[in-house]
């Protein structure tokens with residue numbers, strides 16, 4: 001499967017997917033990286049591995065749909081089969097989500113359905129939970145609400161602040177995302193028409 005990874009920043013999850021895909025038994029190759037922000041570290045990671053990349057800057061478009069159409073053109077050009085959001089921070093409209101239903105994954109830095117939104121680690125600290133983690137899920141129009149493919153739990157220590165917890169969560173994501181991509185790219189896991197996860201026996 002040809003995979004495009006959409007980023008907005010440092011790209012440590014992108015790096016984890018690149019590293020996992022370098023094993024020839026892995027059922028996916030990272031064929032394209034798209035960032036909505038120029039000059040981010042994730043773009044350097046792509047070029048360091050000879051992976052084509054593009055910047056589609058959302059501020060250059062009048063509407064969300066035209067921004068997403070520009071992304072779609074790159075995905076078609078590179079014959080992409082699956083899209084992975086990895087720190088991609090723009091909400092996608094139903095236009096894009098419906099084009100990629102069942103072929104669009106995201107990683108969230110909390111154990112969904114808890115702590116939806118931008119600041120999963122911060123909300124866990126504020127809530128005083130003792131366990132948090134990450135969730136890889138299919139992307140639906142409703143934010144952070146798609147069928148869950150993989151989750152990893154991490155402990156929350158009394159000494160933790162948002163940064164130390166976010167770091168531990170990222171380490172868990174770097175295991176969970178390749179596992180989730182493996183499951184979906186191999187066809188082991190898919191999204192049912194009822195929006196629930198389907199496991200091939």
Ligand SMILES: Nc1nc2ccc(CNc3ccc(C(=O)NCCCC(=O)O)cc3)cc2c(=O)[nH]1
Pocket residue numbers: 085088089090091092093094097106117118139140141142143144145146
């Ligand atoms: N439709 C759909 N699209 C998404 C886009 C990104 C992410 C990543 N997680 C995200 C979760 C929340 C946000 C957010 O609230 N950003 C501030 C507003 C930015 C903007 O105006 O665009 C961004 C990414 C998840 C989803 C999702 O679950 N469903």
Ligand SMILES: N[C@@H]1O[C@H](COP(=O)(O)O)[C@@H](O)[C@H]1O
Pocket residue numbers: 007008009010011012013014086087088107108109169170173
């Ligand atoms: N949405 C969150 O943003 C972070 C992106 O990190 P990176 O992959 O760019 O290092 C990840 O923790 C992801 O869950």
